[in-house]
Amino acid sequence: MTTAPLPDPDVGLPHAEPPVVLARDLVMTYGEGDATVHALRGVSLSVDRGDYVAIMGSSGSGKSTLLNIIGCLDAPTSGTYELDGVDVGDLSDNDLTDLRNDKLGFVFQGFNLLRRTSAVRQVELPLAYAGVPRRERRPRALAMLEAVGLGERIDHLPTQLSGGQQQRVAVARALVTEPALLLADEPTGNLDSRSTDDLLGLFAQLNSDGRTIIVITHEDAVAAEAKRVLVLTDGEIVEDRRQAPVDGPPPRLGAVA
Amino acid sequence: MLENLRIAFAGLAANKLRSALTMLGILIGVAGVVLLLAVGSGAQVFIEEQFEDLGGANVIQVFPGNFSDTGQESTTGREPALTEADVAALSDPSRAPAVDLVAPTQFAQSTAVAGGNSHTPQQFIGATAPYAEITDLAVARGTMFTDDDVSGRRRVAVIGTTVEDALFPGESAVGQDIRFGRATFEVIGVLTRKGSGLAGDLDDQVIAPITAVEDTVTGPQTSYSTIFAASRSAAETPAAVQQMTDVLIEEHRLPSPDELDFTVFDSAEALAQVGQVSGVLTALLGAIASISLLIGGIGVMNIMLVTVTERTREIGIRKALGARRSDLRNQFLFEAVVVTAVGGLLGIALGVLGSLINVGGFSPVVQPWSVALAFGVSVVIGLFFGVYPANRAAKMRPIEALRYE
Numbered sequence: 070m071t072t073a074p075l076p077d078p079d080v081g082l083p084h085a086e087p088p089v090v091l092a093r094d095l096v097m098t099y100g101e102g103d104a105t106v107h108a109l110r111g112v113s114l115s116v117d118r119g120d121y122v123a124i125m126g127s128s129g130s131g132k133s134t135l136l137n138i139i140g141c142l143d144a145p146t147s148g149t150y151e152l153d154g155v156d157v158g159d160l161s162d163n164d165l166t167d168l169r170n171d172k173l174g175f176v177f178q179g180f181n182l183l184r185r186t187s188a189v190r191q192v193e194l195p196l197a198y199a200g201v202p203r204r205e206r207r208p209r210a211l212a213m214l215e216a217v218g219l220g221e222r223i224d225h226l227p228t229q230l231s232g233g234q235q236q237r238v239a240v241a242r243a244l245v246t247e248p249a250l251l252l253a254d255e256p257t258g259n260l261d262s263r264s265t266d267d268l269l270g271l272f273a274q275l276n277s278d279g280r281t282i283i284v285i286t287h288e289d290a291v292a293a294e295a296k297r298v299l300v301l302t303d304g305e306i307v308e309d310r311r312q313a314p315v316d317g318p319p320p321r322l323g324a325v326a
Numbered sequence: 327m328l329e330n331l332r333i334a335f336a337g338l339a340a341n342k343l344r345s346a347l348t349m350l351g352i353l354i355g356v357a358g359v360v361l362l363l364a365v366g367s368g369a370q371v372f373i374e375e376q377f378e379d380l381g382g383a384n385v386i387q388v389f390p391g392n393f394s395d396t397g398q399e400s401t402t403g404r405e406p407a408l409t410e411a412d413v414a415a416l417s418d419p420s421r422a423p424a425v426d427l428v429a430p431t432q433f434a435q436s437t438a439v440a441g442g443n444s445h446t447p448q449q450f451i452g453a454t455a456p457y458a459e460i461t462d463l464a465v466a467r468g469t470m471f472t473d474d475d476v477s478g479r480r481r482v483a484v485i486g487t488t489v490e491d492a493l494f495p496g497e498s499a500v501g502q503d504i505r506f507g508r509a510t511f512e513v514i515g516v517l518t519r520k521g522s523g524l525a526g527d528l529d530d531q532v533i534a535p536i537t538a539v540e541d542t543v544t545g546p547q548t549s550y551s552t553i554f555a556a557s558r559s560a561a562e563t564p565a566a567v568q569q570m571t572d573v574l575i576e577e578h579r580l581p582s583p584d585e586l587d588f589t590v591f592d593s594a595e596a597l598a599q600v601g602q603v604s605g606v607l608t609a610l611l612g613a614i615a616s617i618s619l620l621i622g623g624i625g626v627m628n629i630m631l632v633t634v635t636e637r638t639r640e641i642g643i644r645k646a647l648g649a650r651r652s653d654l655r656n657q658f659l660f661e662a663v664v665v666t667a668v669g670g671l672l673g674i675a676l677g678v679l680g681s682l683i684n685v686g687g688f689s690p691v692v693q694p695w696s697v698a699l700a701f702g703v704s705v706v707i708g709l710f711f712g713v714y715p716a717n718r719a720a721k722m723r724p725i726e727a728l729r730y731e
Binding site for chain 1 (some may be wrong): 329336340469639640643644645646647648649650651652653723724725728
């Protein structure tokens, strides 16, 4: 069990705090007959609160499929998956949507910001879908943009922001609902080296503040920042390496300290 | 809900030209519906007014000959005719109790000359005194001719203002003489101005005692041109028509009521017929406009499908961020409805504006119900043609939507 520094509403209750991600025997196949593709061949995974996990693998290794299942964007062919204690297997489309809104924050490789929508509005959007009253949205969005270091350019459109800034907007948008898990798919894939470094610094800061982060990447430099590295090959986890303890600082901050 | 509406507006604003063009389709359709229905009901109002000018709902006219069978000679072997005996019979209250007034008329065609001026009136009618009352004619100056004038075969005339202006420019015609051929008539009255209508210029007419007209202009005739009659009230018009028909069948000794040698025609019936025709016309115009509205609606669906496909990635992002199916469906449905509702409102404005233009002598009348209908229909079109694209957006799987390039 982990000792996450996040304030925990369940403290004091008799049951133990569940892992953020608990997957058992995930199998994913596409197609039928001879054309069957085995994207995942029985992956089991448990990620504790406060961990910073990098999932590595070449293209075709199944890491995107795994991310989609963890992100509740896709359902496995077989196997069970619990997100923050909730079994997602039987959930309806709407319940899954609410779960994503409540417990997950996505950061994509292509940023995936909405066109013609200002930074602050992008960040307000998940709150709007969560039903947060309008008056509360603006201050929360502004606070989150401040936290990712974008306090000034809040009224800019995506096209008026650099790649690094766009990705910060995306991070702010992912985190504004205070999700249990930040899920990043190749977040540095479209960034130059300086922006990459900035973003990794932000991730380290967020993790040391108690955020649980899973990053999909094929870059060793990104994986080196995580507390734990999973390597996926042909739909199976072939390596599970811990680089720093769950309850300590991430490697970057640990090294500085 | 409110949030989705706001997002929908933002989505429309993002594609202004496209939204405007889609709107244009609905706009034209709605404007067409409003305008064409207005033209239709304007025509109806116009026609009704015309009939009121002709004397209202209790005027009955009898013509010699049968209008319904063409070219067929009368079975009696006689030339169809309306005679003095017919008039006497129709005037008999015991035989036609619903009939109030009867006036035989003889239509003449002649050029009037006065001083150096000449003018051929559109209508030159020889009639008996009740004619003026039946057809609701009144004199503005002077007097109408009387039964005495008719029986005395006096050569007097009452003329319309158009005739007065043509023959006596700048002066009053009352007391002056006009000549038809070699006969001289004294103008004793000028009719109240009526303006023009379906029958042409109602002020371009001359009325004179039928006896004097037959003496001088037409010569003796075997039949009256038309017998005018008035029922006691509009409600008694159908009864009067029936009684007159029965009396004339008897007078003419017709073997069967199916083979009439005369035609009875009342303006209420004529009005109903014309009303029916113009109602059909209005419906037809409305139908044509509705087709353009339908096409506009299909245009909305077309564009919404394009929009949904084009914004697949946006849909994926929104789903990943927590937009429920209903959120996305409402968003796109709102977009469609906003397009059609705004297009509808602009179309109504255009239609109302267009209906201010005078078409062919009458003004279109915008019916409030047609405005409400057009707006309602445009909103319904947005809903109807927006549902399918909106559901398509709502049902997209986020993973596929996100992968879409």
